[in-house]
Structure formats: structure tokens, C-alpha cells
Amino acid sequence: MPHLFWVSAIAPFMVVVIGGVFDFLVHGDEHGIPIVGDLKKGINPISISQLRFNGKHVGVVVKAGLLSGILALAEGIAVGRSLAMIKNEQIDGNKEMIAFGMMNIVGSFTSCYLTTGPFSKSAVNFDAGGKTPMSNVVMSVCILLVLLFLAPLFKYTPLVALSSIIVVAMIGLIKVKEFIRLYRVDKFDFCICMVAFVGVVFFTMVIGLSASVGLSVLRALLYVARPATVKLGNITGTEVFRDVKQYPHAKSVPNILVLQLGSPIYFVNAGYLRERDFEMG
Incomplete structure (x- = not known):
């Protein structure tokens, strides 16, 4: 219902609060319940002065950066297109690539983590009702305030609470009817879809994306070698x-x-x- 949009928006916050309070009261960390642990307040320092292009590890860094960039771009475009299909919208892969590149270049000067469009966070944001880029601005401001003033309060947050938020948000992205339609239209595409789904859900994002991309390339080669x-x-x-x-x-x-x-x-x-x-x- 439109007038109850705030329920989905506040639900993840309530899960974190209730889970943290419960763990604090029962001392869950002493009974084997994994928690976030100690978090220091503040943000990472400016790191532009630490950039070096003549060190002995430059080759390793370039290889790791290239692989990470490819996976981050593939993940970001994949989740973007998944959400765009739900809203019947279109995204431009070239613009997405430029945006990811600019964000990571600027972020590298400020000790920023690799910037991408992860399935988990994007799904939570979408499930909470975010519809425009302004939702990312609000989210960034909230994260900044938490890091500066409230970070220690999340010490007792159970990891299972964070996992449940991601799982619930991801379930909303699974469209069983699309699986059935894909199976009827193209069996090979259905196999690629299932490999990606099983790889990501039961193994890791890297395994799921790598396997599905590999099968897609194989299919393209087969179509070229044995065209209809x-x-x-x-x-x-x-x-x-x-x-x-x-x-x-x-x-x-x-x-x-x-x-x-x-x-x-x-x-x-x-x-x-x-x-x-x-x-x-």
C-alpha cells in the first residue's frame, strides 16, 4: 500500500536495533553468536599521498585492479539491469562503466573501498523504496553520520541480522515466472541463468559470474561456428x-x-x- 511505504524503509533498521539489543541483553557473543564487533568512529584519511607507481608490487596491483574492475563492472551492470527490468527501464552500459571508473578514481584518493553496485546493498535499497539517485545521497549522509558518531553502537549487531536483511531483499528479485518463460524460449539461456543463480547463492559472486560469463562466451562461439x-x-x-x-x-x-x-x-x-x-x- 502506498501510504505504508515507510514500513519497508524502516524494517532493516528495526532488525538491526532489535537484534543488537537482544544480543546485548543475553550476551550472545559469549554463546557463539557472531557479531560485528568493535567499530572505531571516524572516516579513513586522505590517501593520495600514498600513491606510488614505482614500487615492486605495481605489477601485482595492476593485475588485481584489472580483475577487480571487471568483476565490479559486471556485477554493477548485472544488478542494474535486473532492477531496471522490474521497473521496465533501460540502462546504458557505457555510462555505467564511466560512472564506476570515475567513482573508483576519486575514491582511490580517500582510502575508499572498491566502488560497485553490489547485489545485496542495491536490493536492500530497492526494497526500502529507493527510486532515484537521491536515495544514494541520503544513504551516504547517513553512513557518514554513523561512522562519525554512532559506529560503536553497532558492536553487538548479530551478523545473522544483517544476513536476514540481505536475504529478504534478494528474494524479492527472484522472478519464478521469468525462469519458466526463459526455459520455454531458450534452453541454453536457461542453463546460463541457473548456473549464475546457483553459483552466486551457494558459492560466491565471483564463481557465479565467472561461470555464467564463460558459458555465454561459449554460446557465442557455438553460434558463430554453427549458425542457424x-x-x-x-x-x-x-x-x-x-x-x-x-x-x-x-x-x-x-x-x-x-x-x-x-x-x-x-x-x-x-x-x-x-x-x-x-x-x-
């Missing part, structure tokens, strides 16, 4: 050509084989297309 080929026939009385299997009344042109190829002709698929030509001819 369709024999076309002329619709009588017109200049239109259609698939003879879908249009049985379409007539083939005498002594001419008309094919529609699903991919340009490369050396990798030349042999396969030659075989298909002989089969259809």
Missing part, C-alpha cells in the same frame, strides 16, 4: 521470401538455393555451412 541456416522460398505473387518450414506454400526458386544465415561467414563456420548447403540443396 534456414531455406527460404518465395511467396507466390510477391517478392517476399520466407522459411519453407513455416510457410509450406512458399516455393523454391528453380536451380537456385536461397538460404538465410544466422551469422556472417567465417573460416570457422565455412565447412559447416558447406555441409548444410549440400543437405538443403
Whole structure:
């Protein structure tokens, strides 16, 4: 209900507060309940003076940064498109890449953690009712105030409380009907989707994204190496050509084989297309 929007917005906060108070009263950390632990107030110092480009670890840093950047970009665009589909919107991958790059460049001067669009935080923000970039500004100000004044109060927050917030928010992003539709439309796409889902949920984000991206690349290579080929026939009385299997009344042109190829002709698929030509001819 629109007038109860504040319920979803305040729910994560109440979970953290109630969980922290309960753990403090029963001394849950002494009974094996994992908690956040000690948090120091304040923000990280400016780090621009610590940048070095001639150290012995520059090569390792560049490799780690390249891998982290690719994964962060893939994760951010993936979650952005997932949320955009729910709201029937479109996002520009190029602009997203530029935004992530600028944020990480500026953040590197201030001891900032790798900036991306994580599934967990984005899902919580979306579930709380955030609709515009202004929600990120409000969230950033709140985080700044917490770091400056309230950080020690979160010492007794159980990790299970934080996990429950993420799980509840992520459940709202799972669309079973889309799984079913994808299975009916394209079995290969459904397999890629399930690999990504199982990898992220039961293993790690890196495993899920890497496996799904690898399968997507494999599929692209298979489509190039073995493209779809369709024999076309002329619709009588017109200049239109259609698939003879879908249009049985379409007539083939005498002594001419008309094919529609699903991919340009490369050396990798030349042999396969030659075989298909002989089969259809």
C-alpha cells in the first residue's frame, strides 16, 4: 500500500536495533553468536599521498585492479539491469562503466573501498523504496553520520541480522515466472541463468559470474561456428521470401538455393555451412 511505504524503509533498521539489543541483553557473543564487533568512529584519511607507481608490487596491483574492475563492472551492470527490468527501464552500459571508473578514481584518493553496485546493498535499497539517485545521497549522509558518531553502537549487531536483511531483499528479485518463460524460449539461456543463480547463492559472486560469463562466451562461439541456416522460398505473387518450414506454400526458386544465415561467414563456420548447403540443396 502506498501510504505504508515507510514500513519497508524502516524494517532493516528495526532488525538491526532489535537484534543488537537482544544480543546485548543475553550476551550472545559469549554463546557463539557472531557479531560485528568493535567499530572505531571516524572516516579513513586522505590517501593520495600514498600513491606510488614505482614500487615492486605495481605489477601485482595492476593485475588485481584489472580483475577487480571487471568483476565490479559486471556485477554493477548485472544488478542494474535486473532492477531496471522490474521497473521496465533501460540502462546504458557505457555510462555505467564511466560512472564506476570515475567513482573508483576519486575514491582511490580517500582510502575508499572498491566502488560497485553490489547485489545485496542495491536490493536492500530497492526494497526500502529507493527510486532515484537521491536515495544514494541520503544513504551516504547517513553512513557518514554513523561512522562519525554512532559506529560503536553497532558492536553487538548479530551478523545473522544483517544476513536476514540481505536475504529478504534478494528474494524479492527472484522472478519464478521469468525462469519458466526463459526455459520455454531458450534452453541454453536457461542453463546460463541457473548456473549464475546457483553459483552466486551457494558459492560466491565471483564463481557465479565467472561461470555464467564463460558459458555465454561459449554460446557465442557455438553460434558463430554453427549458425542457424534456414531455406527460404518465395511467396507466390510477391517478392517476399520466407522459411519453407513455416510457410509450406512458399516455393523454391528453380536451380537456385536461397538460404538465410544466422551469422556472417567465417573460416570457422565455412565447412559447416558447406555441409548444410549440400543437405538443403
